[in-house]
Amino acid sequence: MTQSTQNTVDSKQDLMNYVVRLGDDSIVLGHRISEWVSEGPFLEEDIALGNVALDYIGRARMFYGYAATLSGDEKTEDDFAFLRDEREFENYLINELPRGDFAYTITRQLLVDLYNKYYLQALTQSTDPTLVAIAQKAVKETTYHCRRSKSWTLRLGDGTEESKRRMQLAIDDIWGYSHELFESDLLEQRLIDAGIAVNCADLKQPWLADVEAIFQQAGLNVPETTWAVRGGRKGYHSEHLGHLLTQMQFVYRSFPGAKW
Amino acid sequence: MPHLWALLDAVKDPEIPVLSLWDIGILKDISQHGQGVTVTITPTYSGCPAMDVIREDITAALLSDGIAQVKVELELTPAWTTDWMTSKGREQLRGYGIAPPDDVVDPMHGHLAHAVELTETTQVRCPHCGSHETRMVSEFSSTACKALFQCNDCSEPFDLFKHI
Numbered sequence: 001m002t003q004s005t006q007n008t009v010d011s012k013q014d015l016m017n018y019v020v021r022l023g024d025d026s027i028v029l030g031h032r033i034s035e036w037v038s039e040g041p042f043l044e045e046d047i048a049l050g051n052v053a054l055d056y057i058g059r060a061r062m063f064y065g066y067a068a069t070l071s072g073d074e075k076t077e078d079d080f081a082f083l084r085d086e087r088e089f090e091n092y093l094i095n096e097l098p099r100g101d102f103a104y105t106i107t108r109q110l111l112v113d114l115y116n117k118y119y120l121q122a123l124t125q126s127t128d129p130t131l132v133a134i135a136q137k138a139v140k141e142t143t144y145h146c147r148r149s150k151s152w153t154l155r156l157g158d159g160t161e162e163s164k165r166r167m168q169l170a171i172d173d174i175w176g177y178s179h180e181l182f183e184s185d186l187l188e189q190r191l192i193d194a195g196i197a198v199n200c201a202d203l204k205q206p207w208l209a210d211v212e213a214i215f216q217q218a219g220l221n222v223p224e225t226t227w228a229v230r231g232g233r234k235g236y237h238s239e240h241l242g243h244l245l246t247q248m249q250f251v252y253r254s255f256p257g258a259k260w
Numbered sequence: 261m262p263h264l265w266a267l268l269d270a271v272k273d274p275e276i277p278v279l280s281l282w283d284i285g286i287l288k289d290i291s292q293h294g295q296g297v298t299v300t301i302t303p304t305y306s307g308c309p310a311m312d313v314i315r316e317d318i319t320a321a322l323l324s325d326g327i328a329q330v331k332v333e334l335e336l337t338p339a340w341t342t343d344w345m346t347s348k349g350r351e352q353l354r355g356y357g358i359a360p361p362d363d364v365v366d367p368m369h370g371h372l373a374h375a376v377e378l379t380e381t382t383q384v385r386c387p388h389c390g391s392h393e394t395r396m397v398s399e400f401s402s403t404a405c406k407a408l409f410q411c412n413d414c415s416e417p418f419d420l421f422k423h424i
Contacts, residue, residue, distance in 0.1 A: 030307075044398035044408060051307075051404035058307025062336070133337035137306055140339060140424050141404070148399050151380060 011194065015128065016070040017090075018191055020080055021233065023063030024091035027081055028241070029112060030056030031248050035099050048148065052109070055141045062134045082252035086242045092232040094177040096241040103156055103166035107174055110149040114210050115181050117142050118203040127195035150214055157218025164219065171215070172223050179228040182207075188233075264290050264297065264322075271321050274313045275403055278352045281314065285344025288335055296329030297322055302340045305404045305424075342374075342423050353421060354387045358406065361423035365392050375423045378407060384420045386411035394418075 033053035040046025064077035094112060099105050120142055123135035156163040182204040184192060191197035208222075215222055231237065251258075268287060273279045281287040281301065289300040299318050303311050315332045322330045342361045350360035365383040366373040370392075372385060383394050391413035401408035406419040 044400075047402065048398050048400035051400040054307030054309065055305060055404055056307070058303075058305065062306055129337075133339075134306075137303070137336050137339045140341075141305060144399060144404075144422070144424075147378070151399075 011190070012070060014187055014191055015196060016067050017187060018197055019063050019067040019070065019131070021090045023060045023067060023080060024089045025095050026056045026063060027060035027248075028089065028091045028244065029095040030054070030060060031244060032095065032097075032099050033105070033109075036105065041102055049105075052145055052148070055138075055145070059134070059138050059141075062137070066130050066134065078252065082249045086237055086245055087235045089237065089241060089245070090233050090235050091241075092177075092181055093229055093238055094174065094181065095232075096238060096244060097174065097177065098240055100170065100173075101166060103163065104170040104173070106149060106152045106156060107167060107170040109145065110153050110214065111174065111178055111211065113142060113145040113149045114207055115178075115203065117146050118207055119198055119200065122198040122203065126197070131196070153214055153220070154218045157215070157220040167218070167220055171220060172225070175223040175225065176227045176229050180230040180232060183230070183233075185233050261290070261292065264292070267321055267325055268299065268318065271314070271317045273310060274317070275310050276353070276356065276358065278356045279349050281318070283346045283349030283352065285342075285346070285349075286314075286340060295327070296331065297327050298331040298333060300333045300335050302335050302338075304340050307404060310403075340424075342421065345421075357387050357418055359384045359387045359409070359418060359420045361421050363387070364420070364423070378422065384409050386414060386416065387418050388416045389414040 030053045033049055033056065036049040037046065037053070040049055060081065061077050064080040067080055068075045068077055094108060097104075097108065100108075117139070120135045120139040124132055124139060126132050126135070153167070156167045158164070182200050184197070184200055188197045188200075192199045212222055229238075265282070268290065269280045269282050271281050273281070273284055276284075284304065286301045286304060287299070288302050289298075291298045291300075299322070301311075301314065301318070311334075318332050319330045345360065350362060353360045354363070360374075362374040363372050363385040364374060364376040364378075365371075365385065366376055367379075367381070367383075376382065378396065378399065380396060382396055383392050384396075385392055386394050386409075389411060391411055393412040394409050395412060397408040397410050397417065399407050401419045405422060405424070407422050408417065409420055410417045
């Protein structure tokens with residue numbers, strides 16, 4: 001194999017891995033939110049959470065579908081979602097944290113939705129046309145997600161003593177998982193150099209400015225702690241992902257090839 | 261070809277059975293090649309569960325018309341917008357009890373407009389009684405594309421098809 005063919009093969013493999021990661025982020029969070037269905041604090045909110053979950057799962061399908069075409073074999077989107085194990089998932093850890101109470105879910109949504117707003121905006125500038133198409137589609141929905149997460153954060157932060165206490169508790173718990181959202185490994189660095197991937201370090205400043213402004217308005221504090229948990233992009237996970245996958249993958253693995 | 265467009269105009273959105281695919285603006289192209297037909301559609305929301313049903317309904321409609329091979333392709337770009345909804349579609353939505361994206365009250369001028377950003381105080385013309393005295397109950401309703409409102413005058417709940 002010549003040097004240049006080798007490079008092409010590697011960069012295609014890089015692209016596929018990257019697209020799968022983006023799918024992993026979406027499906028893991030989408031599944032987490034879907035756990036609220038029939039458990040929401042009231043009917044309208046139950047339905048809203050179900051809809052947001054569907055947006056994330058739909059986004060995962062677009063990424064996995066693209067990865068399947070890049071793989072060049074007979075793989076389908078389902079293979080990526082249901083036939084890979086914990087160590088093969090490379091989602092950021094923040095997405096796999098348990099759903100917690102409603103304050104915890106809203107806090108995670110606020111941080112991730114705002115992150116996705118900037119991430120998808122940047123991805124619309126990618127040199128890869130399929131990623132651009134997916135990002136242009138998803139960024140519109142994210143606007144609605146951000147607005148909802150923001151209005152709930154204000155309502156709960158500026159609500160009762162109890163709702164404020166729970167929001168701050170959630171922020172303090174989750175904050176340490178936000179740092180890896182702005183870090184790229186070598187694979188992503190190669191794709192950033194090629195103009196394909198998003199350089200997430202660039203997103204930190206606008207993201208933090210948004211978060212600080214919303215927290216301030218809601219009477220909540222940005223933690224001053226510096227602890228950070230990392231590993232999602234390497235496939236090192238918290239104890240929570242395995243449990244999520246067993247539930248998500250159980251039917252598909254028990255009845256291979258089953259059709260509805 | 262006009263025959264095929266007419267045939268597909270009879271395929272409705274399974275969630276809103278008054279709206280045809282053409283009226284929602286998701287029917288992008290129909291091409292004929294030999295015995296087969298390829299239909300290109302664009303998804304509304306990425307997670308819209310109706311898309312799979314729509315795909316099946318298109319296939320069934322064409323197969324029952326004697327077309328031997330039907331292929332339904334999904335095109336992501338340019339991303340769908342409610343601006344592609346036809347005026348007939350908007351009127352049908354009102355008749356069905358859903359406010360189309362154009363019926364949002366502009367807070368600055370009081371007249372109806374679309375593409376107004378929703379806030380907690382956004383008002384929408386009630387498709388039942390026409391009143392502007394309405395309030396938002398939830399940003400997401402029975403489906404992701406709609407928000408739930410209630411009319412303060414006639415007390416009826418109704419959906420707004422959100423601008424996207």
